[in-house]
Amino acid sequence: MAEAKKEDKKPKKVEKFKEAEKFCPKCGVRMGVHADRYTCGRCRYTEWKKPA
Ligand SMILES: [Zn+2]
DSSP states (O other): OOOOOOOOOSOOOOOOOOEEEEEOTTTOOEEEEOSSEEEOTTTOOEEEOOOO
């Protein structure tokens, strides 16, 4: 490990996302809602939003 660590001075963007009232069919936790999909933070299950 000879590589030097580069420091990232960029401020981290705090991304707030609403939690949908949608639950993971695999583990039952509430899924996070994104612009085009829902994702489970536990098992990474992803469900794409269907166009209306
Ligand atoms: Zn899950």
